[in-house]
Amino acid sequence: MDPNKKTKETPRENFSDTGPGSDQISDRVNDRVTPLSRRTFLKGAAAIAGSAAGISGCKPTGLLGSTEAFALEFQEYFKKHYKLMTPEEQLGTVSRLERLAKLKDQSDIKISTRQAQENVLYGYAFNVTRCEGYMECVKACVKENNLDRKSNTQYIRIFEMEHGKMSPDQGDGKFFHEVPRPGHFYMGVQCFQCQNPPCVKACPTKATWMEPDGIVVVDYDWCIGCRYCMAACPYWGRRFNWNQPEVPKEAVTKEQHYLGNRMRVRGMMEKCTFCIQRSRKGKLTACAEACPTGARVFGNLLDPASEIRFVLANKKVYRLKEDLGTDPKFWFFID
Amino acid sequence: MHLFKNSLVRILPVVVVLFFGVTAFSAGPGINERIKQAQTPYDKKMDPPIPLPVNTVKVTLAYQGGTFYTQTRKDQIERFQCSSCHNDKEVMVQNAARISHADKQVVHGGPSGPLDCNTCHSKENRDFLTTSNNRKIDMDHAYTLCGECHFRQKKDWVGGAHGKPVSHWAGQRVVKSCTACHDPHSPRFAKRWPATYSPPFK
Numbered sequence: 001m002d003p004n005k006k007t008k009e010t011p012r013e014n015f016s017d018t019g020p021g022s023d024q025i026s027d028r029v030n031d032r033v034t035p036l037s038r039r040t041f042l043k044g045a046a047a048i049a050g051s052a053a054g055i056s057g058c059k060p061t062g063l064l065g066s067t068e069a070f071a072l073e074f075q076e077y078f079k080k081h082y083k084l085m086t087p088e089e090q091l092g093t094v095s096r097l098e099r100l101a102k103l104k105d106q107s108d109i110k111i112s113t114r115q116a117q118e119n120v121l122y123g124y125a126f127n128v129t130r131c132e133g134y135m136e137c138v139k140a141c142v143k144e145n146n147l148d149r150k151s152n153t154q155y156i157r158i159f160e161m162e163h164g165k166m167s168p169d170q171g172d173g174k175f176f177h178e179v180p181r182p183g184h185f186y187m188g189v190q191c192f193q194c195q196n197p198p199c200v201k202a203c204p205t206k207a208t209w210m211e212p213d214g215i216v217v218v219d220y221d222w223c224i225g226c227r228y229c230m231a232a233c234p235y236w237g238r239r240f241n242w243n244q245p246e247v248p249k250e251a252v253t254k255e256q257h258y259l260g261n262r263m264r265v266r267g268m269m270e271k272c273t274f275c276i277q278r279s280r281k282g283k284l285t286a287c288a289e290a291c292p293t294g295a296r297v298f299g300n301l302l303d304p305a306s307e308i309r310f311v312l313a314n315k316k317v318y319r320l321k322e323d324l325g326t327d328p329k330f331w332f333f334i335d
Numbered sequence: 336m337h338l339f340k341n342s343l344v345r346i347l348p349v350v351v352v353l354f355f356g357v358t359a360f361s362a363g364p365g366i367n368e369r370i371k372q373a374q375t376p377y378d379k380k381m382d383p384p385i386p387l388p389v390n391t392v393k394v395t396l397a398y399q400g401g402t403f404y405t406q407t408r409k410d411q412i413e414r415f416q417c418s419s420c421h422n423d424k425e426v427m428v429q430n431a432a433r434i435s436h437a438d439k440q441v442v443h444g445g446p447s448g449p450l451d452c453n454t455c456h457s458k459e460n461r462d463f464l465t466t467s468n469n470r471k472i473d474m475d476h477a478y479t480l481c482g483e484c485h486f487r488q489k490k491d492w493v494g495g496a497h498g499k500p501v502s503h504w505a506g507q508r509v510v511k512s513c514t515a516c517h518d519p520h521s522p523r524f525a526k527r528w529p530a531t532y533s534p535p536f537k
Contacts, residue, residue, distance in 0.1 A: 119377055121369065127496070135529035142531070152534045176532040180524075195366040282381040282505030293524060294499040294516065301370050303377030305399040306504070307495025312370065315496055327366045335491070 069103045072096045082219040082258065083209065087113070094258060101263075105249060111256045114280045116213035122193065122274050122329065123214070123301035124285075125311045129335040130295035131186040133158055133179035140290030144253055144275060145261040148245035155239065155272040156190045156287060168320075188296075190287075191216065191237035191272035192320065192328030199229035199238060208269070214301075214329055215274050217259035225267035234321055235328070238271045274298070301329065385506030392475045396493050403508035406501065406515055408474045415474075421461035442521040455480060455519070481513045 079085070079093050090113040101109045138156045147153045159171030163183055171187060180186070197216050200208050207222035208229055230238045244266040256262040257277035264270050275285040279298070283289070288296040299308035311317065315333040322328075364372075391404040409415050420426070420434060436452075444450040457465035464472040464480050472480045482489030491497035498516070501509045513519070 119373075119375075121366075121373075123366075125496075130497075132524055133529060134527070135531050135533075138533065139530040154533055157533050174533050174535050176529060178526050179529055180526065195369075279504070282379075282385050282503045284500060284502060284504055288499065289502060291499065292516065294497060294511075296499070297495065299495075299504045300377055300379075301366070302373040303379070304374050305376055305401060307500070309370070310399070310494035311496045314491075314494060329366055333496070335487075335496070 066103060069100060072100050072103075076100070076221075079221065081206070081222050083206075090258070097262065107249060107252060107254070109252070109254045109256055109262070111258055111262050112277060112280075113258050114277075116211050116215075116280070118212075119300075119302050121214040121301045122279060123299060123308045123312075123331070124193070124274070124288075124329065125297040125308055125315075125317065125331045125333055126188055127293075127295040127297070127335065128185050128187050128332050130293045131158070131188060131291075132293055132295075133160060133175065133181075133184075133186040134292055136290045136292055137188065137287035137296065140286040141272075143251065144278070144286035145272075146245070146247050146253055146256075146263060148241065148243070148264075149248065149251075150246040151241075151243055153239050153241075153245070153270075156188055157236075159187045159189065160184050161187055187332065188287075189235060189237075189320065190330075191233075192235055192326075192330035193272075193274060195327035195329060196325060198232040198234065198324075198326055202228040202232035204228060211259070211276075213280075215259075215276055215279075216271065217273055217276065218269055218271060219259070220262070220264050220268045220270065223268045225269065227269065229269055234324055234326065238269050241266050241268050241270065379505045379507075381503075381505045385503050387507055388501055388509055391509055394478070394493075395476060396478075398493055398508065401508070403510060405475075405478065405510050406512045408477055408512060408514055411514075412474070415462075417461035439520050442523070443519070475512075477519070478513050481519075 076093065076096055080089065082090070085093065094111045094113055097111055098109055101107050135158060138154050138158065141147070141156050142149075142154060145155065147155070157168075157173050158175075159168040159173050160175040160179075160181060161168070161171035161184060163185060165171060168187055168189055175181075193210075193214055193216050195210075195214065197210055200210060200216065204226060205222055205224055207224070208216060208218045210216050225240070227240055230240060241264055245264050247263070252263075253261055255277055257273075257280070260273045260276040275283075275287075279285055285296075285298050288298040297307050297311050299306035301308060301312075303309065311333055312331065315335070317331040317333040319328050319331055387404065388406075390407045390410055392407050394403050394405050414420070414434075426434070439452075441450055441452070444454075453465075454467075455464050457463045457471060459465075460471060462474075464474060464477060466472060466480055466483055478489060478492065488497050492510070492513070495510075498510055498513070501511055503509070517524075
């Protein structure tokens with residue numbers, strides 16, 4: 001359950017629900033909101049929400065659960081694009097989302113707005129010689145990024161390819177048998193975080209962009225779900241939420257990032273973000289940490305002493321569909 | 336004059352299209368250029384700082400001008416110190432089966448030159464490993480021994496193309512030891528079922 005989707009539907013439902021005693025209710029709304037309005041970022045917005053609730057005469061309980069949830073959702077509905085928010089506004093929306101998750105699912109999530117570091121540009125290298133097709137990376141990715149279990153959304157796909165083949169469209173992307181299979185190698189694809197990303201150019205609402213550290217991210221609340229980016233991506237790197245994502249409550253990863261693994265809603269694009277919630281803290285991505293064979297190398301491309309730079313300098317590397325000029329920051333290499 | 340105007344009108348759209356075409360597609364320097372230009376060392380410190388994991392040991396080899404750490408091994412071995420059994424004390428016969436290493440199958444070295452226990456384990460001092468020219472090697476620094484044969488892998492491990500860091504790309508570099516991933520007695524990865532599967536394309 002994501003609070004944001006509801007914000008887009010609920011105000012309308014409530015405006016139609018006019019009833020007596022609206023003044024009285026608006027007082028109650030304001031009372032309930034008071035503890036929150038002590039925080040500076042909520043001050044004005046809470047008052048607006050309160051008065052709006054008064055005009056509409058919404059009930060304190062009902063579909064929304066509580067008036068506090070309604071006030072928070074009301075403010076969420078009218079928030080700005082993430083890039084246009086000041087740091088205070090970013091913290092405001094994050095605290096609203098955290099509070100909403102607490103109110104609705106009783107879950108204590110922590111959403112970060114950690115910014116990109118200077119002199120960091122993330123890059124990835126994948127060793128096709130070492131990968132054995134164990135799929136531990138896919139499992140870890142689904143867990144870490146709170147991916148929808150109902151439709152079985154996965155950011156990573158591992159292709160089983162015959163020796164001599166080079167392109168994943170000649171491989172088997174849905175193998176399930178004992179691995180490694182003789183005469184085959186494995187090639188993992190995901191979002192390649194292009195430095196010249198065609199998906200960003202295709203987006204009509206600027207809901208997707210490249211961060212200074214090279215990660216292409218999506219503002220899930222600004223995405224209109226037109227899927228132009230999905231069509232523009234030559235690597236099948238983006239995923240669309242056809243249904244409301246479902247994650248078992250106990251399996252939700254609580255350490256989240258606004259641009260990363262926070263809960264998505266139906267009708268939004270999502271994609272691999274190099275585990276932005278982990279990598280910006282200095283950790284490896286979930287896939288790289290889970291890999292049992294060490295086939296995945298992650299690091300800072302601008303650090304001449306990094307492991308990824310060693311791979312680029314000393315190994316035979318290639319990129320997928322390099323001729324398209326998308327400049328992906330994801331290399332494949334052989335030992 | 337009229338002719339000049341006419342030609343100008345014809346040329347102008349072409350010029351406009353060319354100008355905007357060039358500006359629209361001139362993205363900044365490519366990623367390879369940026370990598371080539373980035374030669375100043377990056378300060379890998381993070382805020383908050385990343386603590387050094389416990390049970391690490393400094394690797395005796397230099398890494399691109401710096402130092403790095405790897406996981407210890409001795410504290411992972413069930414019955415270390417080895418010399419607590421491998422000494423002159425007598426052993427009860429009924430305990431022999433339990434404390435011998437009869438369960439260890441050595442699948443290492445291939446059919447051309449299979450290894451036995453004493454290829455790597457020192458006969459003189461059981462707490463140590465030994466190279467082919469009788470150099471004693473501490474078990475925490477087993478990579479020195481592995482690298483005797485697998486020198487290409489050792490070079491890649493030191494550089495970062497083989498093996499993997501324990502948990503962080505930033506901070507002090509701490510990589511997994513050889514034996515964290517490979518069973519030294521049977522180093523090849525086993526054939527097994529994948530952890531999950533991918534659904535068919537829609």
